[in-house]
Amino acid sequence: MSFTSSRTGKAIVASTMALVLGGAGALASEMSVAAVLTAGYNISSIVLLPSGQLQKLGQTNPSPQLLITLQRGTSVAACTVGVGDWEYLNDNAVNTATSCDVH
Numbered sequence: 484m485s486f487t488s489s490r491t492g493k494a495i496v497a498s499t500m501a502l503v504l505g506g507a508g509a510l511a512s513e514m515s516v517a518a519v520l521t522a523g524y525n526i527s528s529i530v531l532l533p534s535g536q537l538q539k540l541g542q543t544n545p546s547p548q549l550l551i552t553l554q555r556g557t558s559v560a561a562c563t564v565g566v567g568d569w570e571y572l573n574d575n576a577v578n579t580a581t582s583c584d585v586h
Contacts, residue, residue, distance in 0.1 A: 511558075513581045516551070519560045524553035531566070553583075560585040 514522075530550045537545035547566040552559065562583035568576030576582070 512585050514560070514583045514585050515578045515580050516562050516564060516582050517577045518580075519553055519562065519583050519585065522555065524555040524558070524560055527552045527554050527559075532563075558586065 528551070530552075532548040532550055534545050534547050537548065549564050549566055549569050551562040551564065551569075553562065554560075560583045564576055564582060565573075567573070
C-alpha cells in the first residue's frame with residue numbers, strides 16, 4: 484500500500500505543510516519527486532516514518548516511509564516515498580504524480 488494513497492499519509496503531509504508554512508498558503512499542486520527535483524527544489528530534510536509508528540496511526544501492515552521536505556525560494560514541497568523505493572530510486576515511486584504536495 485502506498486503511503487501517499489492513505490488518508491493517514493495525507494494527514495501527516497498536511498500537518499507538516501501547516502507547520503512549515505505556519506498555517507498559510509493553499510495547496511498549489513501535487514507533483515512527483517522527480518518533477519519537484521527537476522524544478523530546482525533542494526532537499527531540506529528527510530525523516531523516517533517507521534512501520535510501528537504508521538501502524539499506531541491506523542495503517543494496516545505498513546512499510547517504512549520517508550517524509551522528504553524540499554524548498555525553492557518561498558515554495559515548499561513535502562513528499563512521501565517508501566524507504567526501499569528511495570534507496571533503489573524505484574522509477575514508479577519517484578515518478579508518481581501525487582507523491583509530493585507543493586505549496
